[in-house]
Structure formats: C-alpha cells, structure tokens
Amino acid sequence: MANVLDLRRRIRSVKNTRQITKAMKMVSAAKLRRAQERALAARPYARMITSVLQSLKRRVDIFDEKTGNLAHPLFLTRPEKRILLIVVSGDKGFAGAFNSNIAKIAFQFIAGNGDKQIDIEAVGKKSRDAFRRRYAEAVYTEKADEHGTVRNIRDPRKSEVELTGDHPGMLLNLQARRVEELAESIISRYVHEEIDAAYIVYNEFKSVISQRLVVEKILPLIEVGKQQITGAVEPTEAEKERTAEAALSAGIQLEAADSTEEEAKKFGTAQVDYLYEQKPEELYAGLLPKYIFSMLYHAMTESVAAEHAARMTAMDSASNNASDMIDSLTLVMNRVRQAKITTEIIEIVSGAAAL
Amino acid sequence: MSNQLRVRLVTPERTLFDHAADSVLLPAKNGFMEVLYGHTPLLAELGAGDVTVHTADGDTRLNVNWGFVEVLPDRVTILANDALKPEEIDIPRAEKQLDRGLEDWKKAGESEEAFNEALRVISEAEAKIASAGGTIKSH
Numbered sequence: 001m002a003n004v005l006d007l008r009r010r011i012r013s014v015k016n017t018r019q020i021t022k023a024m025k026m027v028s029a030a031k032l033r034r035a036q037e038r039a040l041a042a043r044p045y046a047r048m049i050t051s052v053l054q055s056l057k058r059r060v061d062i063f064d065e066k067t068g069n070l071a072h073p074l075f076l077t078r079p080e081k082r083i084l085l086i087v088v089s090g091d092k093g094f095a096g097a098f099n100s101n102i103a104k105i106a107f108q109f110i111a112g113n114g115d116k117q118i119d120i121e122a123v124g125k126k127s128r129d130a131f132r133r134r135y136a137e138a139v140y141t142e143k144a145d146e147h148g149t150v151r152n153i154r155d156p157r158k159s160e161v162e163l164t165g166d167h168p169g170m171l172l173n174l175q176a177r178r179v180e181e182l183a184e185s186i187i188s189r190y191v192h193e194e195i196d197a198a199y200i201v202y203n204e205f206k207s208v209i210s211q212r213l214v215v216e217k218i219l220p221l222i223e224v225g226k227q228q229i230t231g232a233v234e235p236t237e238a239e240k241e242r243t244a245e246a247a248l249s250a251g252i253q254l255e256a257a258d259s260t261e262e263e264a265k266k267f268g269t270a271q272v273d274y275l276y277e278q279k280p281e282e283l284y285a286g287l288l289p290k291y292i293f294s295m296l297y298h299a300m301t302e303s304v305a306a307e308h309a310a311r312m313t314a315m316d317s318a319s320n321n322a323s324d325m326i327d328s329l330t331l332v333m334n335r336v337r338q339a340k341i342t343t344e345i346i347e348i349v350s351g352a353a354a355l
Numbered sequence: 356m357s358n359q360l361r362v363r364l365v366t367p368e369r370t371l372f373d374h375a376a377d378s379v380l381l382p383a384k385n386g387f388m389e390v391l392y393g394h395t396p397l398l399a400e401l402g403a404g405d406v407t408v409h410t411a412d413g414d415t416r417l418n419v420n421w422g423f424v425e426v427l428p429d430r431v432t433i434l435a436n437d438a439l440k441p442e443e444i445d446i447p448r449a450e451k452q453l454d455r456g457l458e459d460w461k462k463a464g465e466s467e468e469a470f471n472e473a474l475r476v477i478s479e480a481e482a483k484i485a486s487a488g489g490t491i492k493s494h
C-alpha cells in the first residue's frame with residue numbers, strides 16, 4: 001500500500017491540474033461571451049441582406065425568360081460532379097470532441113459522395129491537420145494566358161479528393177475582410193465552373209442550449225433566405241445538460257438576448273416603389289456575393305462560439321473529474337494513515353502487556 | 356422629434372452608428388448625394404468615401420467602403436462592407452494599400468477584371484487617406 005507522503009504528493013498535483021482546468025474554463029467562458037456578442041452583432045447585417053434580396057426579387061424582373069430561373073450565375077444548377085467542401089473547425093485542442101466530431105462528419109460526407117471529385121477548403125488548424133494526413137494537396141503552377149497575364153493554373157488532380165486551401169488562424173482573429181476574400185474565391189470558382197456545388201460543415205450555435213453540427217449547401221442558391229441543410233447532428237440530451245451546467249457555473253446566460261432582429265427584417269422591404277440609383281439587376285448582382293459572404297461569416301462566428309462553449313464544457317468536466325479524484329485519494333490517504341496509527345497503538349499496547 | 360431621419364450604419368462586424376439626424380451625405384457609386392427628411396424611397400450601391408451625418412449637435416463623419424443604402428422618408432439604413440471612424444484609420448496602412456493598388460493597376464494589362472479590382476483598391480485607399488486628413492502623394 002502506498003504511503004501517506006506519496007498520496008499527499010499526488011493530491012497536490014491533481015489540485016494543481018484542477019486549478020489549471022478551472023482557469024481555462026473561465027477563460028473560455030469569457031471568450032464565449034465575446035464570441036456570442038460578435039455573432040449577435042453580425043446578425044443585423046445578414047438579416048438585412050436577406051430582406052433586401054427577397055424584396056428585390058419580388059419587384060424586379062430578373063428572371064431568365066427561357067428557363068424561368070433567376071438570371072444570375074449563382075442560381076444556375078448543374079449536375080454535381082465537383083464539390084467544394086468547406087470545413088470549419090477549431091484552431092486549438094482541449095475542446096472535448098469538438099474537432100473530431102467535425103472531422104467525422106466531413107469524412108462521412110466525403111465517403112457518401114465517393115463518385116464525385118471533392119475539393120476541400122479547411123478553416124481552422126485542426127481540420128487542416130486531419131485532412132493533410134489523408135488527402136493530397138492541389139498543386140498550382142503559374143502559367144501565362146493569351147493576354148500575357150500570369151495566372152495560377154491547377155495541375156491535373158492526382159486523387160479524387162484534394163485540399164485546395166487552408167486558413168489556419170482565420171478564426172483566432174476573425175476579420176470580415178478575410179472571410180470576404182474566401183467568399184470571393186468560392187464564387188469565382190463557381191462562376192468559372194470549377195465546382196458545381198459548395199457545402200459547408202460547421203457548428204451552428206444559436207445559444208448555449210441550442211447548437212448542432214450541420215452540413216449546409218451554400219451554392220448553388222435555390223432560394224434566398226432559406227438555409228439548405230443537408231445533414232445535421234444534434235447533441236444528445238446528456239451533452240446538452242452538461243453544457244448548460246457548465247454555462248451556469250461560469251455565469252453565462254443560456255439564451256442570448258436578441259433585440260435587433262425585428263428592425264433588421266424591415267430593411268429594403270417597404271411596400272413602396274423604390275428609386276434605383278443603379279439598374280436593379282446591377283444591385284442584385286452586387287448583393288448576391290454579399291449574401292454568400294454573410295452566410296460564411298455567420299458560419300464562422302457561430303463555430304467560434306461553439307468551440308469556446310465546447311472547451312468550456314470540457315474543462316468543466318475535467319475540473320469535476322479532478323475534484324472526484326481528489327476526494328477518493330483523500331479517502332485512501334486517511335485510511336492509510338488510520339491503519340498506520342492503529343498498528344502503532346497495537347504495537348505499544350502489546351509491548352506494554354509483555355512487560 | 357419630427358422631421359428627423361433615423362440613420363443607421365451597419366457592417367458585418369458591428370452596428371457603428373444609430374442616431375437621429377437632420378440630413379446625411381452619402382458616397383453613392385455614381386457620386387455623392389444628400390438625403391433629407393421625406394426623401395423618396397431609394398436603393399443605391401455605395402462607393403468608397405465619407406458618410407457625413409448632420410445632427411443638431413454637430414456632424415459625424417464615417418469612412419465607408421462599398422455597400423448599399425436604403426433610403427425611406429424617415430429612415431436611412433447604410434449597409435457597409437467596412438466602416439471606420441476617421442480616428443481609426445491607419446494612414447501608413449492606407450498608403451501601403453494605395454501603392455499596392457497602383458502596382459496592380461500597372462500590371463493589370465488587358466484584363467478588365469484585374470483593372471477594375473485595382474481601381475477599387477485605389478479608390479478605397481484614397482478615400483481612407485482623405486477622410487483621415489492625410490494628403491495623397493502625387494504619383
């Protein structure tokens with residue numbers, strides 16, 4: 001049996017670990033609060049873009065006469081042969097199953113579309129690492145085109161699944177500008193028919209108790225303002241409870257307050273005839289890329305919030321486990337000490353009796 | 356308060372401005388325009404430049420880059436890609452952006468896409484510098 005001194009040392013070390021996990025939990029809680037605020041601050045913009053597009057669509061004649069579809073390249077549907085998959089994961093670990101769950105869904109998606117060519121765009125270091133181990137990276141070489149401008153031309157693909165880009169650190173300091181660049185690159189690939197569809201895998205985070213992992217189709221657009229969710233994984237009740245518990249102990253509200261929504265819905269939807277500075281078609285074409293951008297930005301802000309929530313929960317569990325361990329170790333230590341005292345008393349008593 | 360416009364400036368990251376105002380000057384894509392109370396409903400694309408809001412207690416100037424504006428008789432909502440207060444503008448950075456734009460402009464050759472992109476960068480940088488009160492170096 002271990003002696004008292006060893007047990008005391010172990011207890012001290014577990015206590016230290018608990019202190020670290022507790023601190024990490026509080027840090028995550030603070031970051032979660034900020035991420036939630038940012039996700040909320042991004043909502044009016046997204047909402048307004050959606051409303052103005054919906055209202056423009058109603059009043060402007062921008063339909064293709066032949067097909068009846070909206071006359072914009074982003075609405076064109078082609079048979080899906082080449083798919084772009086954007087995977088939004090975290091940049092850091094210590095967040096429980098957060099990153100591995102995302103990777104799992106992404107791999108399932110790839111396996112489910114085995115007959116198609118898939119390009120992967122990895123946002124966040126963790127998913128990039130996971131994909132790099134499995135798939136080849138796309139190779140680009142610089143070539144001059146007929147006008148003499150140098151362009152990056154993609155080499156013939158070596159495998160069906162390739163990594164076309166990664167964006168480590170994008171989420172650590174989320175800037176609208178960088179997300180916009182990504183959106184522009186995706187749109188240009190779609191318009192130039194390099195891809196036939198684009199999907200995004202991310203953690204949707206409406207509030208602490210309402211979150212899920214979703215696969216959302218972002219291109220082609222079918223209807224503005226309607227999420228095209230093609231797959232979703234809801235957390236189990238037990239997981240939800242754990243998150244709620246962790247949030248409560250860290251002093252985070254379960255439901256985020258949201259007041260701007262109503263006002264934003266009205267943007268551009270007044271029942272009057274607008275004067276248009278530009279041709280409505282031009283306005284429409286200018287707004288659509290912004291809509292794609294706002295979808296991406298939305299996915300990323302929510303994913304950041306979800307990551308912090310996951311880390312907070314994981315660290316809360318770790319702290320609880322450490323407390324349990326300290327309790328059981330203390331119990332063992334006390335028993336050992338008592339046993340030692342008892343032995344000593346017996347020795348003294350029997351020694352005295354022998355006299 | 357009557358005869359006052361409610362002006363709101365929203366970017367993807369934050370709501371920068373939400374106030375009542377007498378009038379607002381907007382950098383629309385095809386030139387500046389001023390909006391007063393009771394304006395006809397209007398939708399326009401914005402270019403790069405300063406939005407100036409006139410209120411009873413003085414003017415507020417904000418630099419915006421590309422976006423959209425909805426004007427209603429009593430409400431103006433500006434949806435900007437990026438908006439900065441003049442004091443937030445980093446002049447050396449804007450100058451670097453300007454140099455990059457000029458560089459791209461020279462390299463654009465006959466590609467219309469690259470040319471437009473370069474022009475966009477240049478006007479954005481120039482608007483930033485002007486709004487921060489810097490002077491544009493001749494080139």
